[in-house]
Amino acid sequence: MYQAGLPEQKRNPYHEFYADDFSPREHYRLLWDHIRAIGNNGLEAKAHESQLALQAEGVTFTVYGESEEGIERIWPFDLIPRIITAREWAKIEAGLKQRVQALNLFLADLYGDQRIIRDGVIPPELIYQGRDFRREIVGIVPPRGIYTHISGIDIIRDEQGEFLILEDNLRTPSGVSYMIENRVVERRIMPEFFNKYRVRRVEHYPSLLLDALRSLSPRGKDQAEVVVLTPGIYNSAYFEHTFLAKEMGVELAEGRDMVTVNDIVYLKTTTGLQRVDVIYRRIDDDFLDPLVFRSDSSLGIAGVINAWRAGNVAIVNAPGSGIADDKAVYPYVPEIIRYYLGQQPILNNVPTYQMTNAQDREYVFDNMERMVIKAVSESGGYGMLMGPSSTPALRREFVDRVLENPRNYIAQPVVYLSRHVCYMDGELEARHLDLRPFVIYGEGIEVVPGGLTRVALRKGSLVVNSSQGGGSKDTWVLAE
Amino acid sequence: MRYLIEHETALEYPAAVREHHVELRLAPRENRHQTLLSCEIQTDPAAELASYRDYFGNLVHYFSVIPPHTRLVTRLRAVVETCKENPLDFLPAPAAEQRQWLKSELSREPRLNDFVLHRSDAVPAVGKLAELLPVPLPEFDEKETVQDNLLGLMAWLPRVLEYRTGATVVHGALTDALRQRGGVCQDFAHLFISVARSWGIPARYVVGYLDPGIHAAGEQLATHAWAEALVPGCGWLGFDSTNALLVNDRYIEVCVGRDSHDAAPQRGSFKGESSGNQPTVKVSVLDQTQEQ
Numbered sequence: 066m067y068q069a070g071l072p073e074q075k076r077n078p079y080h081e082f083y084a085d086d087f088s089p090r091e092h093y094r095l096l097w098d099h100i101r102a103i104g105n106n107g108l109e110a111k112a113h114e115s116q117l118a119l120q121a122e123g124v125t126f127t128v129y130g131e132s133e134e135g136i137e138r139i140w141p142f143d144l145i146p147r148i149i150t151a152r153e154w155a156k157i158e159a160g161l162k163q164r165v166q167a168l169n170l171f172l173a174d175l176y177g178d179q180r181i182i183r184d185g186v187i188p189p190e191l192i193y194q195g196r197d198f199r200r201e202i203v204g205i206v207p208p209r210g211i212y213t214h215i216s217g218i219d220i221i222r223d224e225q226g227e228f229l230i231l232e233d234n235l236r237t238p239s240g241v242s243y244m245i246e247n248r249v250v251e252r253r254i255m256p257e258f259f260n261k262y263r264v265r266r267v268e269h270y271p272s273l274l275l276d277a278l279r280s281l282s283p284r285g286k287d288q289a290e291v292v293v294l295t296p297g298i299y300n301s302a303y304f305e306h307t308f309l310a311k312e313m314g315v316e317l318a319e320g321r322d323m324v325t326v327n328d329i330v331y332l333k334t335t336t337g338l339q340r341v342d343v344i345y346r347r348i349d350d351d352f353l354d355p356l357v358f359r360s361d362s363s364l365g366i367a368g369v370i371n372a373w374r375a376g377n378v379a380i381v382n383a384p385g386s387g388i389a390d391d392k393a394v395y396p397y398v399p400e401i402i403r404y405y406l407g408q409q410p411i412l413n414n415v416p417t418y419q420m421t422n423a424q425d426r427e428y429v430f431d432n433m434e435r436m437v438i439k440a441v442s443e444s445g446g447y448g449m450l451m452g453p454s455s456t457p458a459l460r461r462e463f464v465d466r467v468l469e470n471p472r473n474y475i476a477q478p479v480v481y482l483s484r485h486v487c488y489m490d491g492e493l494e495a496r497h498l499d500l501r502p503f504v505i506y507g508e509g510i511e512v513v514p515g516g517l518t519r520v521a522l523r524k525g526s527l528v529v530n531s532s533q534g535g536g537s538k539d540t541w542v543l544a545e
Numbered sequence: 546m547r548y549l550i551e552h553e554t555a556l557e558y559p560a561a562v563r564e565h566h567v568e569l570r571l572a573p574r575e576n577r578h579q580t581l582l583s584c585e586i587q588t589d590p591a592a593e594l595a596s597y598r599d600y601f602g603n604l605v606h607y608f609s610v611i612p613p614h615t616r617l618v619t620r621l622r623a624v625v626e627t628c629k630e631n632p633l634d635f636l637p638a639p640a641a642e643q644r645q646w647l648k649s650e651l652s653r654e655p656r657l658n659d660f661v662l663h664r665s666d667a668v669p670a671v672g673k674l675a676e677l678l679p680v681p682l683p684e685f686d687e688k689e690t691v692q693d694n695l696l697g698l699m700a701w702l703p704r705v706l707e708y709r710t711g712a713t714v715v716h717g718a719l720t721d722a723l724r725q726r727g728g729v730c731q732d733f734a735h736l737f738i739s740v741a742r743s744w745g746i747p748a749r750y751v752v753g754y755l756d757p758g759i760h761a762a763g764e765q766l767a768t769h770a771w772a773e774a775l776v777p778g779c780g781w782l783g784f785d786s787t788n789a790l791l792v793n794d795r796y797i798e799v800c801v802g803r804d805s806h807d808a809a810p811q812r813g814s815f816k817g818e819s820s821g822n823q824p825t826v827k828v829s830v831l832d833q834t835q836e837q
Binding site for chain 1: 564600607611653656
C-alpha cells in the first residue's frame with residue numbers, strides 16, 4: 066500500500082516486542098518463552114477459544130459501510146498481549162494527568178473569562194470558528210469546574226519508541242468495554258500467562274466510573290440516580306452502552322425515556338417519574354437538547370441544559386467539551402499546558418501543520434504522500450487522507466477541500482506507529498498499533514492502568530480504528 | 546419616549562402535543578438608552594416561568610407544558626422608556642485612529658470576535674454574494690470614518706434589495722433574497738451585517754419593535770429587525786436599512802445575536818404527531834409618552 070520512495074521496509078518503526086531480529090525485549094522474554102513452548106498448535110487452540118468466548122459474551126461492534134445500516138461484527142481480538150513496563154507507564158500516567166488537568170482549566174477559561182485569548186496565547190478565530198464552541202453554555206460552571214470526567218486519549222510510539230499524544234478524545238470516547246472484555250477473555254484463555262507477570266487490574270473501571278458519576282450528584286453521593294443515555298441500538302457503540310450500564314447497575318435510557326419538568330430531569334418508569342441526578346450521556350452535544358442545540362434531534366432530552374444550568378442534574382462529559390479536542394486546537398495543547406500549569410508537557414504532540422497557515426499549507430501540499438490530513442471535527446478515521454496510500458485524484462480532492470475551508474483541516478507527517486507481534490491466521494506477524502488509555506476525573510484524576518490497544522490488522526496499514534477494520538489486544542501494565 | 550408593548554403568540558396544533566418546552570427572547574433589553582419599567586409574561590396553559598441571561602446578554606424566559614394540549618399562547622406586556630434622541634450624539638474617533646480603536650475593543654472583549662467572524666446562510670461571506678448583485682459591493686474608504694462608511698452602506702442597500710412583504714421566509718438564506726432582489730427587514734439587516742463584517746467591523750442582528758409611526762409601507766406590525774455596528778467613539782450604533790434610518794428612541798431593542806437564528810423570539814420543542822401551523826402573532830406598540 067506504500068508509494069514508491071517510501072517502502073515500508075526502509076522505514077524503521079519501533080518494535081514493541083523484539084529488541085532485535087533474534088531476541089525479545091526484556092519484559093517480553095517470559096511471554097516469548099511461553100509462546101515458543103506452546104507452539105503454533107497451542108496458539109491456534111487459544112485463538113479458537115478466544116473466538117468462542119467473544120461470541121458467547123456477545124462482544125460486538127458495528128461497522129458502517131456504504132449502506133446506511135450498520136453491520137454487527139464480533140470484536141476482533143488478538144491473543145498476544147501487549148506489555149507496558151511500570152517505568153513506561155509512570156510517564157504515560159503523569160503525562161495524561163497533566164494533559165487532562167490543563168484541558169479542563171482551558172475549558173473552564175473558554176466558557177468563562179477567556180484569559181487565554183486576552184493574553185494572546187490562543188487566536189480568537191480558533192475558538193470562535195470552532196464548531197464545538199458552545200455559546201449556549203457560557204457562564205455555566207459545572208461542579209468543581211470539571212468538564213471532561215471521562216477522556217480516552219490516543220497515544221502512539223514513534224520510531225524512537227517515544228510515546229506521543231495523537232488525539233484527545235473528550236466528548237464520548239468509546240472502547241473501554243473492549244479494554245475490559247479483552248482482559249476477561251485473556252484471563253480465561255491464558256490463565257498461565259498471568260501467573261508469570263504482575264499485571265495491574267483494569268476490571269474495576271466500571272466501579273471507578275460509577276464512583277466518579279455519583280460524586281457529581283446534586284443531591285449528594287448517597288442519593289445519586291445515574292443513567293447512561295444512549296442514542297439507541299443503531300449506534301456503533303451500543304454494545305458499550307449496555308455493557309457499562311449493566312456493570313454499574315444503572316439504567317440504560319434513551320432521550321425519550323426521560324422528561325424535564327421545572328428544571329428537574331425524570332426517568333419515566335412503570336411506577337411513575339423517578340428523579341435523575343447524573344446523566345452519563347453517550348450522544349453528541351448537537352443531539353443532547355432539541356430546545357438549545359439541534360431542534361430536529363429526537364435523541365436528546367428537551368430542557369436538560371436548563372436543568373443543568375439550574376444545578377439540578379450533572380451531565381457527563383459536560384456539554385461544550387468538544388472544543389478542547391478539536392483537532393485545530395490540538396497543536397496548541399503544549400502551550401495550554403504551559404499557560405495553565407507552568408509546566409513543560411510530559412508527553413509530546415505529533416508535529417502538526419495548521420492549514421490556516423499559508424506556509425504550512427504549501428509545505429503539506431508539496432509533500433502530501435507523506436502526510437495525514439484530518440478534518441478537525443471528525444473522528445473514527447472518517448474524513449481523513451492517508452498520504453502514503455492515497456491516489457492522485459484523492460489528493461487533488463483534498464487540496465480543494467482544504468482551500469475551501471482551511472480552519473477545518475490539519476496535517477501531520479505520517480508517523481510509523483510501533484509494531485507488535487500478532488497471531489494472524491496461524492502465523493506470528495508484525496502489525497502497527499496504538500493505545501487508548503482512559504482517564505477518569507472525579508474527585509481526583511485517575512488513569513486506569515491499561516487501555517485499549519488497537520491494531521491495524523491489514524499488513525502495513527497504519528489505520529487502527531475499529532470502524533476501519535482495526536483489531537485489538539489486551540494491554541498489560543506491569544506492577545513494579 | 547415611553548411605549549406599552551403587547552406581544553401575543555398563539556400556536557395551534559391539529560393533534561395534541563405534549564412535553565412542550567419553550568424559550569422566549571421577548572423581554573426588552575436594558576441599557577443606557579432603554580429602561581424596562583415593567584415586564585410580564587403569561588402563558589396559556591399556565592406554566593411556571595424561569596429565566597437566565599444568554600451568551601449575548603439577552604434575558605431568556607423558559608417554561609414547559611407537559612400534558613397534552615392543542616394550543617399554546619404566550620403574552621408579553623412590557624412598558625419601556627427610551628431616551629436616544631440623537632443617535633449621532635458622540636464624538637467620532639478620527640479616521641486614522643479608528644482601526645486601532647476597533648482592535649483594542651476586540652482584544653479587551655474577545656467575544657466581539659463573533660460579530661466579525663460569524664458566517665452562516667443568513668450572513669454569508671460577501672464573496673458568495675458578489676455574483677448575485679447587479680452592482681459592485683461597496684468598498685471601505687479608509688479616509689472616511691466608520692460611521693460614514695456604514696451610512697454609505699445603508700444608502701447603497703436599496704440598490705440591490707427592495708422591501709417586499711412576505712418575500713422571504715424566517716431565517717431564510719440571504720442569497721434567496723438577493724436573487725429575487727427583494728426581502729424583508731431580516732434580509733436588509735443580514736446584508737448590512739455581511740458587508741460590515743467583510744470590512745472587519747463588528748456587526749450584530751437586533752430584533753425589536755418600532756414606533757408605529759415609522760413603519761415601512763406595507764409592513765405588518767410585528768417585530769422589526771435591524772443591524773448594529775460597533776462604531777469607534779460611540780459603541781453599538783443601530784442601522785435600520787429597511788427604513789434608511791439610524792436607530793433612535795423610537796426603536797425598542799429586544800434581543801441581539803450573530804444573525805436571526807440567535808435572536809429568534811420563540812423557540813420550542815415538543816412531542817406529538819403534528820408539525821404545527823404558522824404561529825399567529827399579534828403585536829401592539831402604544832406610544833405612552835404623552836401620559837407621563
